[in-house]
Amino acid sequence: MKRGIKMKRHWFGFFLIVLVVIGTCVSYPYLPEQVGTHWNYKGVPDRFANKSYGLFLLPAVMLVLYLLTMILPKIDPKKSNYERFQVTYFRIMNGILIFLFLFQAAQITSSLGIVNPKYVVPELVGLLFMFIGNLSPKFKPNYFVGIRTPWTLASEEVWKKTHRFGGKVFVISGLLLLLVPVIPAGIQAYYCLAVIVICIALMVLSSYYYFIKM
Numbered sequence: 001m002k003r004g005i006k007m008k009r010h011w012f013g014f015f016l017i018v019l020v021v022i023g024t025c026v027s028y029p030y031l032p033e034q035v036g037t038h039w040n041y042k043g044v045p046d047r048f049a050n051k052s053y054g055l056f057l058l059p060a061v062m063l064v065l066y067l068l069t070m071i072l073p074k075i076d077p078k079k080s081n082y083e084r085f086q087v088t089y090f091r092i093m094n095g096i097l098i099f100l101f102l103f104q105a106a107q108i109t110s111s112l113g114i115v116n117p118k119y120v121v122p123e124l125v126g127l128l129f130m131f132i133g134n135l136s137p138k139f140k141p142n143y144f145v146g147i148r149t150p151w152t153l154a155s156e157e158v159w160k161k162t163h164r165f166g167g168k169v170f171v172i173s174g175l176l177l178l179l180v181p182v183i184p185a186g187i188q189a190y191y192c193l194a195v196i197v198i199c200i201a202l203m204v205l206s207s208y209y210y211f212i213k214m
Contacts (some may be wrong), residue, residue: 013066019061020104035111039082051111058104062097070095081140088138092145093137097111099128119181122192126177129199133170136163141209147203151211158214162207168205172185173199 024188034048035055046052073082082089090149104125109115139146141159146152147166176195183191 010070012094013062013069013097016094016101017059017062017066020101022064024055024059024104024108027112031055032113035107057105060099062104064098065093065100066098075140076144078140078142085138085140088135089145092132092135092139095128096124096130098191099124099131122180122188122193124179126174126180129170129174129177131174131202133167133172133174136167136170139163147207149204149207153212155214158207158210161210162203165206165210166203169199169202 020131028051031051037053049057062074069090075080076082103121106115106117106120106124110117110120136146137160139159141153141156142148143153146159147162149162150187152162173195180192
């Protein structure tokens with residue numbers, strides 16, 4: 001039964017990769033030779049790449065992540081713990097694949113002049129943070145997924161408390177990132193950087209705090 005569930009989740013990731021490759025190939029002839037890979041706060045591309053590279057980079061990343069999803073539980077020193085959060089593990093990995101899929105769609109549609117990435121990319125990142133935050137409390141100790149500090153890996157109790165707190169921090173950070181499009185354009189980059197840095201700092205410091213309070 002578990003093997004059947006696992007295969008279904010593997011097929012979902014494979015389906016997304018096939019879909020993104022088909023969509024990229026179909027749109028390829030209609031795109032300019034140089035496509036944007038980074039955009040400024042106005043949503044104007046300020047970094048470009050040849051479309052043969054720029055368009056297939058994210059599908060390649062998705063393929064690598066898909067393969068890692070199957071490999072990591074087999075090579076992790078704490079691999080026995082994966083059985084304890086198997087459903088959550090596949091949800092988080094497939095959720096990241098969905099994020100990359102949507103990011104690829106944003107790159108293609110922005111190159112076609114259909115959408116402005118300044119309104120799409122921050123929303124995607126914010127939703128990803130919220131998605132991860134909601135699943136974080138269900139993570140079990142491992143070396144690849146979650147808030148991995150020396151203190152969380154040293155104690156399962158510290159791991160549990162840190163991920164409960166970290167999940168809330170991720171959700172709040174995601175909500176703050178959803179506000180980026182309405183933040184004054186000149187400070188958007190600093191705002192995003194501040195949110196992410198504070199989010200990471202809180203998670204690291206909380207893991208140390210819970211460790212010394214044991």
